[in-house]
Amino acid sequence: MGPLKGLRILEFAGIGPGPFCAMILADLGAEVIRLDRKDGPPGAREDFLLRGRRSVALDLKSPAAIAAVLRLVEGADALIEGFRPGVMERLGLGPEVCQARNARLVYGRMTGWGQDGPLAQSAGHDMNYIALTGALWAIGRPGERPVPPLNLVGDYGGGGMLLAMGLLAALLEAKGSGQGQVVDAAMVDGAALLMAPIYAMKARGRWSSERGTNMLDGAAPWYDTYACADGRWLSVGPIEPQFFALLCDKLGLDAKRFPERMSPATWPALKAELTAIFLTRTRDDWAALFAGTDACVAPILDMDEAPAHPHNAARGTFLNRDGVVQPGPAPRFSRTPAEAGTAAALRGEHTEAVLADCGFSTAEITALRDAAAI
Numbered sequence: 001m002g003p004l005k006g007l008r009i010l011e012f013a014g015i016g017p018g019p020f021c022a023m024i025l026a027d028l029g030a031e032v033i034r035l036d037r038k039d040g041p042p043g044a045r046e047d048f049l050l051r052g053r054r055s056v057a058l059d060l061k062s063p064a065a066i067a068a069v070l071r072l073v074e075g076a077d078a079l080i081e082g083f084r085p086g087v088m089e090r091l092g093l094g095p096e097v098c099q100a101r102n103a104r105l106v107y108g109r110m111t112g113w114g115q116d117g118p119l120a121q122s123a124g125h126d127m128n129y130i131a132l133t134g135a136l137w138a139i140g141r142p143g144e145r146p147v148p149p150l151n152l153v154g155d156y157g158g159g160g161m162l163l164a165m166g167l168l169a170a171l172l173e174a175k176g177s178g179q180g181q182v183v184d185a186a187m188v189d190g191a192a193l194l195m196a197p198i199y200a201m202k203a204r205g206r207w208s209s210e211r212g213t214n215m216l217d218g219a220a221p222w223y224d225t226y227a228c229a230d231g232r233w234l235s236v237g238p239i240e241p242q243f244f245a246l247l248c249d250k251l252g253l254d255a256k257r258f259p260e261r262m263s264p265a266t267w268p269a270l271k272a273e274l275t276a277i278f279l280t281r282t283r284d285d286w287a288a289l290f291a292g293t294d295a296c297v298a299p300i301l302d303m304d305e306a307p308a309h310p311h312n313a314a315r316g317t318f319l320n321r322d323g324v325v326q327p328g329p330a331p332r333f334s335r336t337p338a339e340a341g342t343a344a345a346l347r348g349e350h351t352e353a354v355l356a357d358c359g360f361s362t363a364e365i366t367a368l369r370d371a372a373a374i
Contacts, residue, residue, distance in 0.1 A: 239296070
């Protein structure tokens with residue numbers, strides 16, 4: 001039903017941003033075939049990052065398996081791989097070889113550092129990639145060490161999600177040109193792109209390189225988190241004057257007392273006052289007081305609480321599939337709704353069925369199995 005129905009995408013098994021990209025595309029209706037290593041881990045139904053696609057298990061060291069992959073490439077619209085630069089070429093599955101078999105193929109490459117540059121062959125993880133963009137430096141309290149923002153900025157926002165966007169852009173272009181191309185998605189590039197608004201503020205003199213001293217990094221009293229009487233927390237973010245005035249009204253404060261609230265010099269005193277006030281009631285008491293208002297206050301929920309929040313429940317933001325709670329597809333479509341597909345496939349669960357669907361004869365499948373290629 002999704003808007004990508006009719007597209008076939010090959011996903012070479014990997015970790016992190018590649019599977020995340022493939023999950024997004026599968027949720028949106030694409031047929032994604034996961035090419036697993038024959039001797040890899042068995043997989044788990046609960047790994048919803050792998051939901052919605054079938055698994056074929058191959059021995060990529062086998063010439064017969066490589067030939068089978070090239071057969072699959074002939075019928076694919078796009079390919080996703082996340083190996084270090086040069087690995088796919090050494091396997092005989094690089095872009096030139098694959099596009100010689102299918103000129104319309106969009107070839108998506110997911111790496112940390114990109115396909116070229118001094119660090120292209122170096123290992124790394126999310127934290128390393130965002131460290132080189134200024135993003136990691138900017139996150140944390142003043143005088144304290146930088147805080148890793150989970151692995152959301154490099155792996156998933158700057159990596160998998162940007163790869164999905166790049167693939168869709170190239171697929172759209174290929175519809176007109178008839179020609180595929182390589183999409184070089186590097187997490188370091190994507191993380192830098194996510195920092196564009198922060199660099200824009202810096203260019204205008206509105207962002208300091210001193211961590212934890214800026215409007216959006218927790219320094220401003222009206223954009224921070226506050227402890228409550230029960231040890232739980234609130235997010236408080238009324239940046240605009242009318243929203244700040246509403247916050248003050250709910251707290252019994254006179255907003256006119258803070259005419260210079262945008263000046264950093266006033267922030268410590270106001271933050272101390274708000275800190276003392278929020279400690280007088282529980283998080284849920286405050287949440288009830290501010291619910292449905294424009295004061296920009298929301299309770300900070302843990303991962304057990306978040307799926308049950310009335311707003312998330314009403315929108316179906318989280319799903320429960322076979323007892324596994326997981327985020328649902330996004331964004332929403334009015335005519336071709338996205339859908340979280342079947343539970344994660346076990347390694348090689350659909351090998352023979354997929355090959356048959358892609359035109360392999362029974363004899364050819366038997367020969368591949370006899371050769372231990374699948």
